[in-house]
Amino acid sequence: MKTPRKPTPETYIKDIRRKTRRIFTAEQKILIVMEALRAETSVAELCRKHAIQESTFYKWNKEFLEAGKKRLSGDVVREATSDEVNQLREENRKLKETVADLVIRYDIIKKSLDIMD
Structure with missing residues (x-):
């Protein structure tokens, strides 16, 4: 050692x-x-x-x-300013939440239609 x-x-x-x-x-x-x-x-x-x-x-x-x-x-x-980057990150976060919400709604509607058949 x-x-x-x-x-x-x-x-x-x-x-x-x-x-x-x-x-x-x-x-x-x-x-x-x-x-x-x-x-x-x-x-x-x-x-x-x-x-x-x-x-x-x-x-x-x-x-x-x-x-x-x-x-x-x-x-x-x-280069983008830090304010622009933060604004884009926030917009990206909101878009991801919207897509996730739409996917969940789609799954719910699809399952409800499968049950009705």
Whole structure:
């Protein structure tokens, strides 16, 4: 049986950083990229201000520009909003209930007709 190794200080710090990583919303990412597009500050300064890596910023910038490029080229397929998804789920639930009710009624009528014969 293997005994677990005691974590080194480096792995301990990496674990803490991994567990406390900030999650940026889409809106926050857009605001940061837009701030860079205004060119009022350098990318390095902007990244320090928001405590992000430059590679992360450039990834967001590329995604932002690619999304705009797709939209402008006529690709109008978009993700449904959470409200739309919830509305569709509710409609789907109601339709399933209606179908189940109709199946039950059909079975009842069919059985009653079989009894009459």
